Amino acid sequence: MADLIVRTSLTSPFGRKPRLAAFVLGLAERVEVQVADFFDETDSLRTQNPLGKIPTLVLADGSTLYDSRVILEYFDHLAGGGRIIPSEPAARFAALKLQALGDGILDAGVLRRLETMFRDEAMWSQRWLSYQSGKMNRALDALEAAPPSDTEILVGEIAVACSLGFIDFRLGDDWRAGRPRLAGWLDRFAARCPGFAETMPR
Ligand SMILES: N[C@@H](CCC(=O)N[C@@H](CS)C(=O)NCC(=O)O)C(=O)O
Structure with a gap:
């Protein structure tokens, strides 16, 4: 029975x-x-998370947790710990750093999307859009140089997969061009990661 919302x-x-982490x-x-x-403004989300x-997680007692990083850590704890956030320091900080890189791609991508959602096209700041694209491209190049793991599924792999899925779904950038190793990594991750298809953005 579901006790986590x-x-x-x-x-x-x-x-x-967190949806993917739950499957993993x-x-x-x-x-x-x-x-x-x-x-x-009438959605209870604003009382659950000021x-x-x-995402915001609502527990059985009505208390809440946010943001996605905290929820992933909580899920890892519920699953016994050390599953998607390793305990051993070197592996732990590598995984957290990779998660920060994936989340950072998302932060920049979301800012680009908001610029184009909230302003008329004539008002778009190309300087702002290219500033955010620069972050995304440098991060994607870093991932091409050192792709995530093909064997593990940790918070870093989860965050990177979600960020690449977001680019495909919302931005349509051709991030695969010139990045064959990262593109191959995502294809293999999609095939091996439980819940990948079920959680595709739609
Ligand atoms: N650092 C947060 C970012 C969450 C976030 O920015 N979510 C977006 C949707 S993808 C959102 O809630 N946007 C609405 C808003 O910022 O008001 C996390 O990891 O959960």
Whole structure:
């Protein structure tokens, strides 16, 4: 029975992280997704998380946890610990750093999307858009130089997969051009990661 509620949209890349982690950790049966609309001021999301952001996790006692990194750490704890966040320091900080890189691609991508959503095209700041694209391209180049693991599924792999999925779904950048190693990594990850298809943005 589901005792963990994830408030998210079905398109949110940050919301996809805990949804994917639940499959990876064998917690999917315990997790129910309740769709949240962060633009709707009557949505209980704003009382569950004063920041009004998704994902937000609601526990059985009504208490909440956010953001995606905290929720992934909580899921790892529920699954016994050390599963998607290693305990050994070198591996732990490598995984957390990779998660920060994946999340950073998302932060920049979301800022690009907001610029084009909230302003008329004539008002778009190309300087701002290319500033954010620069972050994304440098991060993608770093991932091409050192792709994530082909054997493990840790918070870093989860965050990178969600960020690449977001680019495909929302931005349509041709990030695969010139990055065959990263493109191959995502294809193999998609084939081996539980819940990948079920959590595709839609
Ligand atoms: N650092 C947060 C970022 C979450 C985030 O920015 N979510 C977006 C949707 S993908 C959101 O809630 N946007 C609405 C808002 O910022 O008001 C996390 O990892 O959960």
